[in-house]
Amino acid sequence: MQKRERNKFSLWMLAWPIFIELFLQFLLGAADTLQVSKISDNAVAVVGFSTQLFSALMTLFMTVASGAGILIAQRLGSRQNEDARTIAIMSVKVSAIIGVGISLLLYLMPGQIASLLQLPDELLPLAKTYISIVGGGMFLVAIMAALSNAIRNTGNTKGPMYTAIGMNIIHVGMNYAFIFGKFGFPEWGLKGVALSTDISRLLAIIVLLIMFLSAFERQITLRDFKLFDRKLFKEILKIGWPLGINMSCWVFSQLLIYTYIAQLGANELSARTYMNTLESFCFMLGYSLALALQIMIAHLFGAGKVQDAYKTSYRALWIGLAIVTVNALVLYLIGGKLLEIFTKDPEIIALGGTLLGMNLLLQPGKMLNMGIGNALNAVGDTRYVMWTSVTSMTLIATVLSYIFGITLGWGLVGIYACMILDEYLRGLWVLKRWRQKKFMEKATVKASASSSSGSNSSTATVEI
Known part of the structure; x- marks a missing residue:
């Protein structure tokens, strides 16, 4: 069993x-x-x-x-x-x-x-x-x-x-x-x-x-x-509302980025649309692993196997980084031919080729951000993930991408560079938080409180 x-x-x-x-x-x-x-x-x-x-x-x-x-x-x-x-x-x-x-x-x-x-x-x-x-x-x-x-x-x-x-x-x-x-x-x-x-x-x-x-x-x-159950529902909201803000922030930042790209012209908008389609395979692999990791770590954390949860996140992250990097490389090598299926416009194909190269940097950063961010969500540290998202998406993904892409005239390449910077900044922030092991301290306090109050045998023992 x-x-x-x-x-x-x-x-x-x-x-x-x-x-x-x-x-x-x-x-x-x-x-x-x-x-x-x-x-x-x-x-x-x-x-x-x-x-x-x-x-x-x-x-x-x-x-x-x-x-x-x-x-x-x-x-x-x-x-x-x-x-x-x-x-x-x-x-x-x-x-x-x-x-x-x-x-x-x-x-x-x-x-x-x-x-x-x-x-x-x-x-x-x-x-x-x-x-x-x-x-x-x-x-x-x-x-x-x-x-x-x-x-x-x-x-x-x-x-x-x-x-x-x-x-x-x-x-x-x-x-x-x-x-x-x-x-x-x-x-x-x-x-x-x-x-x-x-x-x-x-x-x-x-x-x-x-x-x-x-x-x-x-x-x-x-x-x-x-x-x-009011007590349980409060727990749902305590974990859930930062996740909601995080998701909202991402949706609205993407909407704003699309309005920026629309200002650049039809070719840029087409190139980004085609890139979205090509990138989706890399993204889906990383996102699937991140969702699976969240379920796995939440289960381990609930069972009190805190050290297992901590180590598992790194094993899953290395697997995810290897998979998305290989896929991004394959996409870079054959992406030009794939773009020709969608369009014959040489300007769009050339722009798409540049973005395919930048995608080699984007995907590992996205995997880092999604994997460790979901690990923090799994142990209930959703507010920290929310604040990193709100800060980085507002300042980097929306404001800075407008400055570099529109104001300074770097175009779609400038916007893409800011998207890459946003992913790595959030990824490094959540990685630093995870390595601080704040959730382990919380689990220890919770276990001590349960023990001192004479909790029943169904409460899991925390393993650290």
């Missing part, structure tokens, strides 16, 4: 399903974009705009889901299964309530929101349709995120992977039927894409809910959703 538990929470067993899930979502997302492009360029613009809007709003309920995920892994590590179960139930319930609030806002005021965000007038009719339907179903995203996060942090990363794959295949299939009027359906165009999105998400929720109800030692029933 213990060996099976160790295998379940090993880095590889946790990471590969997450990577497959992300990679296939990327491929199917590209297919989705290709299908929408058959409607019109305006439809693609509306979907792209709406995706950015939805990503920004998602941080509101991801705050709860992410904080709960870390606590679930910690509680399972310390054998406090009932607490983990209660946290998971509250996460789903609260995320759903927040999601319903967002859905009502987007359903009732799609045009006003699009106009407020300066969407061109010619796109407003399509935006009203798409935002009202997909935005009106944001509560589905909230429930799905909470369910997936809870299940994943029990060590079951395969379940959400299979569900995500099935959901996206169904979505692409329904897009084909609804856009082009196949299999007896009317030609609904962008409205069909929106309906397909909501229906596929609803089907995914049904599958995830079945997994969720049996994810813990004691079966969850619908009656259990009445549960609410």
Whole structure:
């Protein structure tokens, strides 16, 4: 049993399903974009705009889901299964309530929101349709995120992977039927894409809910959703709100960077868009390892195996650095040929080649930042990670990139250089914090307090 538990929470067993899930979502997302492009360029613009809007709003309920995920892994590590179960139930319930609030806002005021965000007038009719339907179903995203996060942090990363794959295949299939009027359906165009999105998400929720109800030692029933523990919920928020700010900071910094690049011209914007596509493979590998590492360390930390958690982070980091560096090098060697698939413009290809070289520096910094940052999140040190993100993303990723890229005229290369500097600065900050072992001191104090108060046998002994 213990060996099976160790295998379940090993880095590889946790990471590969997450990577497959992300990679296939990327491929199917590209297919989705290709299908929408058959409607019109305006439809693609509306979907792209709406995706950015939805990503920004998602941080509101991801705050709860992410904080709960870390606590679930910690509680399972310390054998406090009932607490983990209660946290998971509250996460789903609260995320759903927040999601319903967002859905009502987007359903009732799609045009006003699009106009407020300066969407061109010619796109407003399509935006009203798409935002009202997909935005009106944001509560589905909230429930799905909470369910997936809870299940994943029990060590079951395969379940959400299979569900995500099935959901996206169904979505692409329904897009084909609804856009082009196949299999007896009317030609609904962008409205069909929106309906397909909501229906596929609803089907995914049904599958995830079945997994969720049996994810813990004691079966969850619908009656259990009445549960609410204020003390545990405060713990969720204590860990979760810095994660929410961190995610929001990243989303808005990316939006600002895109506005800077748009000022440089169409070629620069195209080069960055193509680079995003090429870089995504490196990013997904690193991000998968970082998420797996977070689950693994949270479980070890909850079990009181603090030294194991500390050492594991470095082993995982070296593996991650090796993998993303090799992938970035391969991408550099063949990236020029790949760019020629997307465009024949020599200026864009030349600019992309320069960025591919800079990507060799970017990816190791990103892996360092994600890996050790997620390790700190796993032990509850989310505020420190938040402050490093807010400081660096504000001063380096947004302000300095504008100065070098726009004011000093360095263009996209200047913006990219600032992105690299931002990743390494945050990475070195979190690495310094991790090496200080503040979380070990906290664990020692917690264990001493539990011992002196006569804690019961279910409390884990801290190993230092």
